Amino acid sequence: MRKLIENRFGLLALVVVALVAIYGVALASRPPQVPAKIADPRRVTVQAVSAVCPDPGGATLSVVTPPAAQRASGLAKVTEIGTDKPLTTRDVPGDLWQKELDDKSKAVRIDAAGDMAAGLEAAQTSRATSGAGRGLAGTRCVEPGAAAWFVGPGPASADTTLYLDNIDEAPANVSIMLYAGEGPVLSDRGNGMVLRPGEHREVDLKTLAPSPLVMAVSITTATGRVTAAIKEEVTGGGVDWLPLAAEPAKTVVVPGIPAVAGRRELYVAVPGEEDTVVSVKAVLKDGSYALKNRESLDVPAGSTTTFDLSTGLTGQPASLVLTADRPIVAGLKITGTGAKPDVAFTAGAPPIDIGSVVADNRNSDKDHVTRLVLSAPFKAAKVRLQLLPRDGTPLPDPTEVDLPAARTKEIKLTGPKGGFGVLVLPEPGSGPVYGGRSLEESTKQGLLITAQPLALARIWALVPPVVPSPEVVLP
């Protein structure tokens, strides 16, 4: 050894051998390139839900929680806002509660906790066969939030009333922004509206902007949360509530267009600062394609545009896929046929990945039709339908529906006479599913109709993996 070190070339050789060995070890142990893994979120059941039905006077109120796997604990309370005594308390999941409230009823809040909260869905549906408010008008009871979007006819073409409720314990500072056909409406009156805890307020949007024929409304709170709903009584007949529209996104799916004859009017708004071109694709029974001469529309920045799709859709069940290079919001007006037509609205909606519940459905018969319109615009899917009857009737067996990719399917719901809820649950491995539900009633003067896009059920919440990590303080 010593001799080796003392020999100048011996030492060099020794070192080179060692270096080569380290090189080899390092090379052999070099790990393969792995793409950075994005952690998957986990599902947890929702533990508490509050919702507000904005104007249930004279309407049928339906409240349902989908059945739980085991015996449930928890309570759902239905209370008229401003009173202490609940209209009802429910503790059995899977059992639909329906009641027609008297005309003087004010807004109703529903508070559910524990297992009764997981998937709780409530809706109000009113029916009038005469007068200015003739028609079927239904809406989901909505959760309080800090932002809401609505798209539909403007105050110049309909009586538009905004219902705001603050059921939290903190005051809410609400701002209302309107995007009309000509651009954003600048109005001080919509800013800095403060709702005290428990306050209910109805705002006639005419007072904010009397002239828009079409509008997109953005309701945001600087602090606190509110529930918001807009009722439209369209000039020329027809009444309905505007469903909450999906937040501005570059791809928006407007689902749940039922197979009834009549006009289909698309509303698209671009809230941003730049104009955009929106390409429109319809997802129909037999495939998905751009409509002839209706391939795209230009929307100026900060404004709302309408687009007549009646000829393209021709009474088929459909969904629309809108893509743009700027975030957009979209909604659709469905006008029924008859001497006195009724209107219904649908709007951009999220995929119902973790399921959706519709509280109020009627059995389809000669005069009444309840349609479920389901679309799988991007990838084939399979959904399970579970009817949720009322009054403790045992649950019927679920049915399964296959949705081929880029197709829309319409299902006429039949069930118990009194009315029933329905749970729509995509099976694992399905592509994104969008849908809507419409209620129709044939009368001599014309069809009464209401519609709503399927909303994400409040059964599950997605939790990203959580790690305690002091790294969060790093810039």
Added chain:
Amino acid sequence: MHSVTAIVVAHDGARWLKETLNAALRQSRPLDRVVGVDNGSRDGGAKLVAEIFGAGNTLTLPRSTGFGEAVHAVLERLPRVQNATEWLWLLHDDCAPDIYALEALLRVAEHNPNAGILGPKLRDWLDRRVLLEIGVTVNRSGRRDTGLEPREYDQGQHDAVREVLYVSTAGMLIRRDVWEQLGGLDVRLPLFRDDLDLCWRARAAGHRVLAVSDAVAWHAEAAARRRRRITATEGHPRRVDRRNALFVIMSNLPFRALVWSMIRNTVVSLVKTVMFLVAKQPATALDEVGALGNVLFHPLRLRRARKRRDQKALRALYQKGLRPLLTPPSAAFRRLADMVQGYLVGRGPMDSSGRHHAIAPTEDDGDELLNDDQGWIRRTFARPGVLLAVALTVVALVAERRILAGDLLGGGALVPVVGGASDLYHLYTGPGWAPPYVIAVAGMSALALGKTWLAVYVLLLGCVPLAGVSAFLATRRIIPYAPARVWLAATYALLPVATGAVASGRLGTAVVLVLLPVYAALAGRVVSGSRRAAWGFGILLTVGTAFVPLVYPFAALLGVLALVGFGGFRRGTSLSLAIGLGVPLVLLGPWLLQLVRDPGRILLEVGVNQAALADPRLSPESLLMLNPGGPGAPPFWVTGGLAAVALGALLLRRHQMIVAVGWGVMILGLLVATVMSRLSLAGTWPGVPMAFAATGLLVASALTAHRLGEFSRAGGAKRIGALLIAAVAFATPVAAATLWIRTGVDGPLTHAAHDPLPPMAAVTASEGEGTLLIRPDRGRLGYTVLRGRTLLIGEAETQKPPGLDAAVAGLASGRGGQDVKVLAGEGIEFVAVSGTIDDRLRRALDSEPALIRVSLSGNAGLWRLSTPVTPPSAADDGDSTHRMWLWGQGVFVVLALVFAAPGARRTEVVEEEYAEVPVGVLV
């Protein structure tokens, strides 16, 4: 008419005696009588006295007789002289008077009829120009004060006849009646301070004590300087002196002043004891305490002594005229200033040379011989070290241009730096075992005026120039060839490890980079057995280990290898090494135990060890080129020059051993670096082992570099070869600096970090209330709880997981329920989200009824709980074990620092050569 009797008391002083006796006989004013007393000398003193003074004038006493006793014995036998003022001239055997001494003394005595005691000016026996004393005084704690500078030459500057507190018995001229009135020297004080006592009493009796500068005597101070054995009393002269001083002071002060003096002397003595301990003079400290105890624990003796004295006269004297003669208190400050000054110039912290002005051997001033023909600036900047430091600083400043100024410094492994030294101190001493580097950073912050950011700024951003300077200075003794040192320091400072450490905010690596060369320098002295270097090495190794634990096993392994390799033939090496390696074990004990329980942490360094800061697929060529990868690492070929030169050094025929050792360190470092780099998913980064490897390589190469100089001087082909090699060698630092400047430091370390705690939360939250900070990152949510302020240095990596995973998950999902209540129960008042906030998280938080949104922007949001929160009860103030440990650690640090500090140099007792003093002709 005067009659003078000289009394010379001899005791083992034959060395001086002959001259003293002759000098006494040679006086210009002849003596009337002479008496020699010999206190049982064993060196033939008695014979000498008898020879010179005559047998009739000689008295022989037992060996244990004190000076005072001897004089008393003489006076018993000495007949009185009639019709003349009788004077006694007391002389020590080592005190030779000048021939005019007696004449001068008597002249003054004549002019001052009430002068009872007169003393000459004493000069040093050896260096006869050096003044020893012209009268002496004491301060209130009994410290002698001559009022002279150490080694002050007598140039007549103090010449005058002066009233003094007392004069030494060496050469003291005292009237016989005064002596008899006072009862002479107190025989209970056989040695030291008997003179003080006598003169004090003389003053009290109304006699004057004068120092006469015209009379000169040369004094060897043999007893005080331990030039001879003292038999009159047992114990070290230092202790005897101190004891007697206290005793005399306390005997002669009036009662009230005595009480005050006792308190004062106790305090002063204890303080002095501590200082002597710090100055590593335990024997002196023991003497100090012993003297005090001896006086205080014998109150009866003190009482008897006081009784013997005329208290009334003493009190009158104290009130009337003693004060101006005592040393003024301001002198203490002057002395302290002198002491500090002495310490700073390396003379040791305390002058303990005892009672008299010992003549300490002085340092040679050879180093200070400066060339005066150049200006200061030219002189300074012509030094390679200064040039190197300036160049590296400029390079660093330019490269760090993006992070030189801004908001908060943070990012990478460094949490945004907030707080000050006191915050860190409280973190360290507070409940929970904070990592020990916190206190190190706190100490550095204290040096930076309490500003932690400044300390971190200097350490981290100044890491490159500091490492360069450290390497340059540390190798001063190892590598004499200056160009090689410049190359070594520049290459070392600009290693990829250094630039990487700056870019990633790795404070630990930065500190170790600066310390490594110092380790290398100290290690050499430790191996050669230096105890002081071992303590210093131990302390610095503790600091390095606290920042990067891996340093310790490396140092230990190399140390043991060195011991096996070289230690065998050097005494004390193993002990020194044990000290050096043992200090970190003791100082970091509990923390190291934690590490041993979780061995993975040994490979990590302080700060936030994110996996993203290391390259998990570090290429083998980068490893071999000492490039640790990650942010701030240059291309792998930058260090090519270093590798080439180091390989070339293998071919040299001389210095084979050094080169082999250097390469051994390199290979060892590379092996560890390879392992660490392959574990990088756990957050390890192979910077420190690479720094070790580079140190080995650099020292090996630089040590052989002077051969280049030889080649260059040889001329011809050799010269060209040498230039080529030098060019290759310098290519590494030049390329590294160029690339570093070109790319600049570009994160993750940034100076634009914001306080992660939103100001609203910081201001509003009351005591104990916290803020939940959430940050989405690649699909995951990280969270932490901040209470009142963001995480301090050292808190991030040791923070206990708040255990709120379920609640945070529930909150982030928006499922509703009890999650907010759980948070409220933990005292969390705010929920803050940083980073890009995705819609789902925002919606979830917005949908939570118990949360009120306070603010929201693109990359930050703040929510506040609407329900009242209950802050958890304050944690208890740490267990007693922790407290005791902190005290123990503090004491050990002080001890280690004392041992490592340059102490008083051990002056060897040299037998001084006494010059032969020409003996004059007998009168």
